[in-house]
Amino acid sequence: MNDRRHWSEATQGIRSAEYRTELREHSPAIFATSSFVYDSAGQAARVFASEEPGYIYSRFTNPTVEAFEKRLAAMEGAEACVATASGMAAEMTLLMTLLRSGDHVLASRTLFGSTISLFNNYFVKFGVEFSYVDPCDLDAWRVGVRRNTRLLFAETPTNPLCEIVDIAALAEIAHKAGALLCVDNCFLTPALQQPLRFGADLVIHSATKFLDGQGRCVGGAVLGDRKRVGEEVFSFMRTAGPCLSPFNAWVFLKGLETLALRMQAHSAGALRLAQWLAGRPQVAKVYYPGLPDHPQHALAARQQRAGGGIVSFDLKGGKDAAFKLIDATRMLSITANLGDTRTTITHPATTTHHRIGAEARARAGIGDGLVRIAVGLEDVDDIIADLEPGLS
Ligand SMILES: Cc1ncc(COP(=O)(O)O)c(C=O)c1O
Numbered sequence: 269m270n271d272r273r274h275w276s277e278a279t280q281g282i283r284s285a286e287y288r289t290e291l292r293e294h295s296p297a298i299f300a301t302s303s304f305v306y307d308s309a310g311q312a313a314r315v316f317a318s319e320e321p322g323y324i325y326s327r328f329t330n331p332t333v334e335a336f337e338k339r340l341a342a343m344e345g346a347e348a349c350v351a352t353a354s355g356m357a358a359e360m361t362l363l364m365t366l367l368r369s370g371d372h373v374l375a376s377r378t379l380f381g382s383t384i385s386l387f388n389n390y391f392v393k394f395g396v397e398f399s400y401v402d403p404c405d406l407d408a409w410r411v412g413v414r415r416n417t418r419l420l421f422a423e424t425p426t427n428p429l430c431e432i433v434d435i436a437a438l439a440e441i442a443h444k445a446g447a448l449l450c451v452d453n454c455f456l457t458p459a460l461q462q463p464l465r466f467g468a469d470l471v472i473h474s475a476t477k478f479l480d481g482q483g484r485c486v487g488g489a490v491l492g493d494r495k496r497v498g499e500e501v502f503s504f505m506r507t508a509g510p511c512l513s514p515f516n517a518w519v520f521l522k523g524l525e526t527l528a529l530r531m532q533a534h535s536a537g538a539l540r541l542a543q544w545l546a547g548r549p550q551v552a553k554v555y556y557p558g559l560p561d562h563p564q565h566a567l568a569a570r571q572q573r574a575g576g577g578i579v580s581f582d583l584k585g586g587k588d589a590a591f592k593l594i595d596a597t598r599m600l601s602i603t604a605n606l607g608d609t610r611t612t613i614t615h616p617a618t619t620t621h622h623r624i625g626a627e628a629r630a631r632a633g634i635g636d637g638l639v640r641i642a643v644g645l646e647d648v649d650d651i652i653a654d655l656e657p658g659l660s
Contacts (some may be wrong), residue, residue: 275345278528279581285338287331298518321365326514328506336517337489339524340473343458345465346491348498351517352455355454355474357510358488362450362472363387363419365504366496369395371418376433378426378632380452381623397597403433405565406441413445423452424461425568428580428616428640429633430555432564435571439467449537454478455606459531460573470496475516477607478577480523481530485516505608530645534577538643538649544652550589550659552582552637578606580616580640588635590615594639596658599650606642611651613641 272284289297304323304330306312315322321467323329333351341349352358363386366375373387377400387398401408403422413420420442424433435451442449450470451463454477461469473479475487479599490501505511512520535558542556557568558575583589594602600613604620621634628636643651 280342281524284342285335327509332514347494351512352488355488358472372397373417376422435466459528483608496596535574537648540648555580583637593658599654609645611644
């Protein structure tokens, strides 16, 4: 069937939102221009009044950025997408558009650190309330909803413990309360999980991670329905301007072309690594949703196409053993970023989750022996060979 509505995400990532100038280039061009010109004052007036199609100014309309937005929207099954300068800019843009003083946001307690900082240090200044619950405890979400709850916010799988949040159940709780559900989908991407299909209202991305996939650019996106995102979020972007550059949009556009293939390869490598780690006597526990003994393996199989590229594990020897393992690697990159062709390794308690404090780490189950690996696209045998000396 060659109807584009029935294309798979892999095909959407390559063929949707293709554009071509009169030069007939095969690969998309980059429109590195801040503004656009008109044939007459009358045409300018008509374009500004939306009476005639046309681009105005790259803070809010640029052909390369628009192509990335349309292609990502097609992959997520969203009506609209607004691209942003970073993943954090996507969160700020969404919250600024959606919330007013007196609103309450109910969020997972396992969120990216800067997300919690954005909520607790900045949005509280404008009278928005936040509270946090165990992301896997549906009763806690039900009890946590308040009369003024406007938004439920979660990441799934969570970082770094790969817990799975039930998107359909959370959407039902949100809608019963008259609230919206937003899912941060940057760990799996639409190649492996489409939250809108399970009832979420909004999706945000850090495109910096797997959408780029090669650690080159920072960017983000907000996705959802035509009115909320296509009109309201777009209007905030037009006014405030935390926009994506055309060059970064072009890099992400090319990234989407290989996304489905890469996510399958990241997942296959992560599964092999998780299986290998599970058989090592020095490893106390492996956290990977693709393993059958993961407590939410069945839920993951329902809402994800594969396990994703992130594997975490507890070492019996605690922090000493974790540091020794990390320091003994020769090929892996010691960095907290993820979603790259290069495998990265980090010790969450002293890096990504250092700022939340020991008590919050203990509550979240992030121990001193925990190591997180974001599996890249190297041969998994070489990744295992790099880890072996530090484990034995
Ligand atoms: C889950 C998650 N959401 C959002 C962000 C923020 O994205 P960015 O770094 O592009 O601002 C990150 C960054 O690490 C992340 O891991």
